Amino acid sequence: MTEIDTLVPHSARIWNYWLGGRDNYLVDEAAGAAYTALFPGIVTIARGSRAFLGRSIRYLVEEAGVRQFLDVGTGLPTVDNTHEFAQRIAPESKIVYVDNDPLVLVHARALLTSTPEGETAYEELSLHDPERILEAAARTLDLTQPTALILSGILGHVADHDQARDLVRRLLDGLPSGSYLSVNDGSRGTDPDYELAQNAYNRTGAMPYVLRTVDQIAAFFDGLELVDPGVVSVPLWRPEGTASEPIGQHGGLGRKP
Numbered sequence: 001m002t003e004i005d006t007l008v009p010h011s012a013r014i015w016n017y018w019l020g021g022r023d024n025y026l027v028d029e030a031a032g033a034a035y036t037a038l039f040p041g042i043v044t045i046a047r048g049s050r051a052f053l054g055r056s057i058r059y060l061v062e063e064a065g066v067r068q069f070l071d072v073g074t075g076l077p078t079v080d081n082t083h084e085f086a087q088r089i090a091p092e093s094k095i096v097y098v099d100n101d102p103l104v105l106v107h108a109r110a111l112l113t114s115t116p117e118g119e120t121a122y123e124e125l126s127l128h129d130p131e132r133i134l135e136a137a138a139r140t141l142d143l144t145q146p147t148a149l150i151l152s153g154i155l156g157h158v159a160d161h162d163q164a165r166d167l168v169r170r171l172l173d174g175l176p177s178g179s180y181l182s183v184n185d186g187s188r189g190t191d192p193d194y195e196l197a198q199n200a201y202n203r204t205g206a207m208p209y210v211l212r213t214v215d216q217i218a219a220f221f222d223g224l225e226l227v228d229p230g231v232v233s234v235p236l237w238r239p240e241g242t243a244s245e246p247i248g249q250h251g252g253l254g255r256k257p
């Protein structure tokens with residue numbers, strides 16, 4: 001196993017800090033607090049992203065009948081993880097989690113608490129190796145059946161847009177018609193302080209994360225049928241209860257024809 005680096009902030013751990021978790025180190029807390037001082041809205045963004053994930057999974061299970069999930073860039077376990085969202089509604093759901101951060105692997109046991117009817121698995125692999133991800137996922141999922149590919153807050157870690165689109169395409173190529181893509185990522189153009197804080201974070205030595213334009217995020221869904229209301233700021237995507245204000249995190253859900 002790769003050694004855990006406690007000297008530079010890590011995406012999974014800083015995200016955990018903003019979500020109110022305790023699975024982070026001093027270096028993450030310091031970077032998280034410095035970010036929040038420049039742009040306090042990041043906490044709402046992290047929570048808004050998780051809430052979108054929950055609503056998109058609910059749609060996938062209840063409305064689209066999906067029972068298989070491939071969640072790449074899982075992050076550290078939190079209050080509600082993909083399998084908990086899905087198995088609460090459909091206990092037979094199967095989930096494969098993928099992340100390349102060694103601390104996520106250490107905590108993976110919390111991701112493997114499947115219902116007896118369903119199944120969960122964790123694979124330590126990189127998004128940059130989509131074919132290996134598909135090969136590993138096929139040990140748990142039947143990839144001839146519709147599968148939801150979840151990319152929540154990870155694509156910003158691939159700086160080159162064409163490369164990010166290529167990775168999404170290669171993963172979707174391994175999934176059959178009727179499969180879905182759920183993406184949400186940080187977006188540019190909502191608040192200059194967000195961009196300022198992100199640029200400062202990217203200079204800490206941490207794995208950089210790029211904020212994309214809404215059009216760039218929408219381009220991940222090229223060739224897919226977008227579920228209403230399309231690619232929008234995440235709180236506006238099928239809100240439950242009162243809709244809240246737009247934030248700099250855009251996402252959507254698309255079906256492979």
Ligand SMILES: C[S@@+](CC[C@H](N)C(=O)[O-])C[C@H]1O[C@@H](n2cnc3c(N)ncnc32)[C@H](O)[C@@H]1O
Nearest residue numbers: 012015073074075099100101126127152153154
């Ligand atoms: C901002 S966190 C998002 C976590 C979770 N998906 C969520 O939405 O709450 C980004 C995650 O992507 C993971 N990640 C970054 N680059 C990766 C790569 N090349 N392969 C796999 N995981 C990666 C990080 O380790 C981290 O857990």
